Amino acid sequence: MLWNFNSNTPIYIQIIEQIKLSIAVGEYKAGDKLLSVRELASEAEVNPNTMQKALSELERDGLLYTQRTSGRFITSDTLKIAALRKQLANEQVENFISKMKLLGYSSEEAAEMLKDH
Amino acid sequence: MLWNFNSNTPIYIQIIEQIKLSIAVGEYKAGDKLLSVRELASEAEVNPNTMQKALSELERDGLLYTQRTSGRFITSDTLKIAALRKQLANEQVENFISKMKLLGYSSEEAAEMLKDH
């Protein structure tokens, strides 16, 4: 996994978002075993505590589960994963439209700009 | 001006974004006088130092200018303001497309989801 962070958002939030994305698009597959907290932390060059915090939150969302001393795994619920992808996409669509509205562009104008891109 | 902040981004960054938006869409007009730092801070319910920090940065961008003891004003450069609006819109478009690409949607599929919205 390739990690990159910017400075304006807490790192653990960005980790959550990036892992969610990886799950949603199948870069992590249902049932996959994750690297250990320490390995992931090392890979992302963050503190293990920070990685742990992000993983715990993903677990609360049901996207991961833990087997006590054996490791963490991606949920096997493929429906949940498909729903996640759709949800993330919908969030992007709604965010885009609302931001463009704030900037004074109608949905039609926004769509036009997309086409011209 | 109506202020609202979320917790995941530094407040002074959010202030910058919101004022930029207000300038871009003409809620603040070219040459307008702003409220004083203290008044704006009070209105937004933040510390004057925080407001000051945001305003200074906007000034560095050339969107505001200061007349030492008389107050702060929006730039009179209407071309710059028009360019700002276009730039913010372009950022939204590019961000939207790139995020949708990451989620595995082509530009055409993204445009389709927009239409269906």
Add this chain to the structure above:
DNA sequence: ATCATTGTATTATGTGAATAGTACAAGCGG
């Protein structure tokens, strides 16, 4: 001339994110 308001600067304090370092129970493999 006086005074209030302007932006600006400074110091101290509080808070949450992130790091560093350490510790421990649980289980798997040898």
Add this chain to the structure above:
DNA sequence: CCGCTTGTACTATTCACATAATACAATGAT
């Protein structure tokens, strides 16, 4: 059984953001 790896927990420290409380020079209005 032993040792390694797992997740997890805890304390201490650093850092940036934010706040609180002042202070001051410049200037426009009274």
